[in-house]
Each structure stands twice: as structure tokens, then as C-alpha cells.
Amino acid sequence: MDFTGKICPYCKGEFKEDDEIVLCSICEMPHHKECWVENQGCTTFGCTGTIMGVDNYSGESVCKKCGTAYIDGQRFCSYCGGNLLDNGLTDSSQFGYSYEQQQTSSNTTQQNSFNINYGSQNKVDEKEDMRKFIDKKQIYYIDKFEHIDYFNEKLTWNWASAFFGMYWYPYRKMYKIAIIYYISSFIFGIIPGFSGISRIVFFIVSGMFGNYLYKRHVEKHLEVVKHMESYMKQSYLLEKGGTSSGAVWVTIGITVILAIIVNGITKL
Numbered sequence: 690m691d692f693t694g695k696i697c698p699y700c701k702g703e704f705k706e707d708d709e710i711v712l713c714s715i716c717e718m719p720h721h722k723e724c725w726v727e728n729q730g731c732t733t734f735g736c737t738g739t740i741m742g743v744d745n746y747s748g749e750s751v752c753k754k755c756g757t758a759y760i761d762g763q764r765f766c767s768y769c770g771g772n773l774l775d776n777g778l779t780d781s782s783q784f785g786y787s788y789e790q791q792q793t794s795s796n797t798t799q800q801n802s803f804n805i806n807y808g809s810q811n812k813v814d815e816k817e818d819m820r821k822f823i824d825k826k827q828i829y830y831i832d833k834f835e836h837i838d839y840f841n842e843k844l845t846w847n848w849a850s851a852f853f854g855m856y857w858y859p860y861r862k863m864y865k866i867a868i869i870y871y872i873s874s875f876i877f878g879i880i881p882g883f884s885g886i887s888r889i890v891f892f893i894v895s896g897m898f899g900n901y902l903y904k905r906h907v908e909k910h911l912e913v914v915k916h917m918e919s920y921m922k923q924s925y926l927l928e929k930g931g932t933s934s935g936a937v938w939v940t941i942g943i944t945v946i947l948a949i950i951v952n953g954i955t956k957l
Contacts, residue, residue, distance in 0.1 A: 864936070
């Protein structure tokens with residue numbers, strides 16, 4: 690199976706011909722082997738799949754249950770507790786280690802476990818921040834974001850942004866884009882002969898790029914909160930994320946006022 694050119698959902702890097710790749714046993718999402726190990730599992734939201742080999746992958750130094758790296762001679766996985774030895778040996782002397790070697794192995798394993806757990810915890814925190822920021826329909830948008838990353842493409846379809854772009858952007862608190870969209874659609878809408886065409890163009894363009902623009906919006910704010918204290922982060926996510934019905938009503942009010950003004954001018 691050739692994944693060359695596809696995107697690893699964890700590191701966002703492209704797969705190359707000589708990369709060691711593993712698949713999730715449930716959703717079959719491909720990952721770099723080291724990315725799977727660092728994340729301690731599949732990056733797909735809610736997926737509990739285990740590691741599955743691709744091509745020449747043997748999984749010799751990785752727990753087959755959770756994908757966590759381990760030191761040769763270690764019996765139990767430091768993350769999931771799975772048995773790493775097929776012969777079930779219990780006597781540590783049968784591992785061929787001296788006491789000093791066992792201590793060194795234990796310390797190395799603990800350090801590796803700390804590094805892996807630390808990276809994994811950061812990834813979990815980022816996903817949790819994303820869910821809090823998106824708020825409503827978070828499963829839908831996270832799925833769209835992962836699709837964009839996996840296929841390395843910007844074009845997906847969003848019916849809400851297609852039909853209600855003028856109100857969907859302020860609803861999702863993308864105020865700069867909302868202003869650009871509103872002004873552009875208003876100008877083209879009042880130009881004779883362009884009204885019908887402009888509506889079709891805005892419908893298609895907004896529908897195709899809505900999810901990508903929202904993804905960029907979410908990632909920009911998540912980058913801001915990375916180094917914030919917990920209490921500041923929660924306040925920021927609540928203020929900048931989620932949805933705003935008030936912004937929609939303001940947009941509707943402006944639209945009504947402008948319609949009255951334009952209608953009055955045309956009657957003069």
C-alpha cells in the first residue's frame with residue numbers, strides 16, 4: 690500500500706518512500722511509526738484502535754497493543770501494562786541482565802515513558818482545547834479538519850457556509866472574514882447584471898472553503914493559548930470560541946437598514 694505524499698495526522702508531514710508507516714487496526718489511518726508511539730495510539734478523535742503493520746514493519750520494539758516503545762528485556766508495557774514477552778518469564782535473572790543493567794534499563798524506560806507521556810499529554814490537551822473552542826458540532830468540524838490534514842487539501846463542503854455565509858461567519862466569530870464577505874457580496878449585489886451571478890459564486894466559494902477558513906481560525910487561536918495559564922486559557926477559549934447569536938442579529942439588522950437605504954435611493 691503506497692502512502693507516499695499523504696499527510697501524517699500527527700506531525701502533519703508528508704509520508705516518504707523510506708518512512709516506516711503503521712496503520713490503525715480500526716480506522717486504518719496511517720501514521721509514522723514514531724508518531725504513533727509518541728501519541729500512544731491513533732490520532733483519530735475517539736478511535737481506540739491498536740497498531741497494525743504496513744509493508745515491512747515488524748513492531749519488534751513497540752507494544753503491539755498500544756504502540757508504546759519499550760526496552761529489550763522489559764516484560765510489561767509501561768503504558769498499557771500488556772505482556773511484552775511470549776515465554777512469560779518472571780525471574781529477572783532469566784532476562785540476562787545484571788542488577789546494574791536492570792537499574793539502567795529501568796531508568797531509561799522511565800525517561801522514555803516520561804517523554805512519550807509528556808508529548809501525548811500535550812496532544813490530548815490540544816484536542817481538548819479544540820473541542821472547547823469549537824463548542825457546537827465539534828465532532829463534525831474535527832472530522833473535517835482531520836480530512837483536510839490527511840488529504841492535504843483545502844476544498845471540502847459546508848452547507849451552512851454555502852447557504853448562510855453572510856451569517857455563518859459572524860456566528861462562528863470569524864469577524865474579519867465576515868466583514869470581507871459582507872462588503873463584497875453587497876457591492877456585487879447592487880451592480881446591475883451581477884446580482885444573480887455573484888450569489889452563485891459566493892455560494893460555491895463559501896461552501897468549498899468554509900471548513901478550511903474555520904480550521905485556520907481555530908488553529909490561530911489555539912496557538913495563542915498554548916502557553917497560557919489554565920484559568921486564562923479557559924477564559925480566552927470561552928470569549929473567542931464557540932458561537933455568537935448576537936453577531937447574527939447585528940448582521941441581520943445591518944442588512945435590513947442597508948436594504949431600506951438602497952430602496953429609498955432607487956425611488957428618488
